[in-house]
Amino acid sequence: MEKTDILSLSFEELERKLLQIGEKRFRALQVFQWLHEKKVPSFDKMTNISAQTRAVLEEKFYINSLKIQKRLVSSIDNTVKYLYVLPDENKVETVLMEYHHGNSICLSTQVGCKMGCRFCASTKAGFVRNLEPSEILLQIYESERDSGRKIDSVVLMGIGEPLDNFDNVVKFLHIISHKSGRNMSLRHISLSTCGLVDKIYKLAEMKLGLTLSISLH
Missing domain, CATH: 3.20.20.70 (Aldolase class I)
Structure with missing residues (x-):
């Protein structure tokens, strides 16, 4: 399955995609802040998100890099x-x-x-x-x-x-x-x-x- 470039998603797009995979609505805010406020380069750095959820994010998305x-x-x-x-x-x-x-x-x-x-x-x-x-x-x-x-x-x-x-x-x-x-x-x-x-x-x-x-x- 092709992964999604998560940094290219607007907040609304991210929220929809996370709801589609069974996550709660508040999860989009957490992930968006980690990506764009704290600028983490990997899902492992998202420490207020459970290891299980981080594994799902890793499976469905990727964080682009230069x-x-x-x-x-x-x-x-x-x-x-x-x-x-x-x-x-x-x-x-x-x-x-x-x-x-x-x-x-x-x-x-x-x-x-x-x-x-x-x-x-x-x-x-x-x-x-x-x-x-x-x-x-x-x-x-x-x-x-x-x-x-x-x-x-x-x-x-x-x-x-x-x-x-x-x-x-x-x-x-x-x-x-x-x-x-x-x-x-x-x-x-x-x-x-x-x-x-x-x-x-x-x-x-x-x-x-x-x-x-x-x-x-």
């Missing part, structure tokens, strides 16, 4: 550039920046890009695939674990066009802002697009409250 292949640290302003290896051996870049008002992170949303913007290096190798919500989230969680810094704001402006991966990016936004998990305000998240007009209107209709930036070229 590996750091390279880390470059600026001697000028402590900016950290990460090269992350995804489970399928593809790679994405993430940049952690330190400002007087807090720490910000620039996230990738795709492996490669199909937009063809001349000013951007992301498109040179062509488009490979979209990132899953968990792979976008884990750029935050792994960067925090490695750096010891708490990330205060997010910029979706790394490799890829965020609005070309619309569904997964929107799910990422719902997960990262959920009150029972990380609870990051969407006002602290900025999305940069090269201008996919239909998706801009679709995003606007959702009234999420994040900042939208458009690259003019």
Whole structure:
């Protein structure tokens, strides 16, 4: 049986799946907090959940992970550039920046890009695939674990066009802002697009409250 990527589930999806396998409704809150507030890398770390239930979680789900292949640290302003290896051996870049008002992170949303913007290096190798919500989230969680810094704001402006991966990016936004998990305000998240007009209107209709930036070229 194929396991489910549990980090890519919204709170509501997680609750439904746990109810389907016979768990109580409160279990979703426990698991969601372990995943997104405490950022545990394995079910064994969920110490307020019985061993029997953890075994069921292990059987039905998996917790995705990224590996750091390279880390470059600026001697000028402590900016950290990460090269992350995804489970399928593809790679994405993430940049952690330190400002007087807090720490910000620039996230990738795709492996490669199909937009063809001349000013951007992301498109040179062509488009490979979209990132899953968990792979976008884990750029935050792994960067925090490695750096010891708490990330205060997010910029979706790394490799890829965020609005070309619309569904997964929107799910990422719902997960990262959920009150029972990380609870990051969407006002602290900025999305940069090269201008996919239909998706801009679709995003606007959702009234999420994040900042939208458009690259003019």
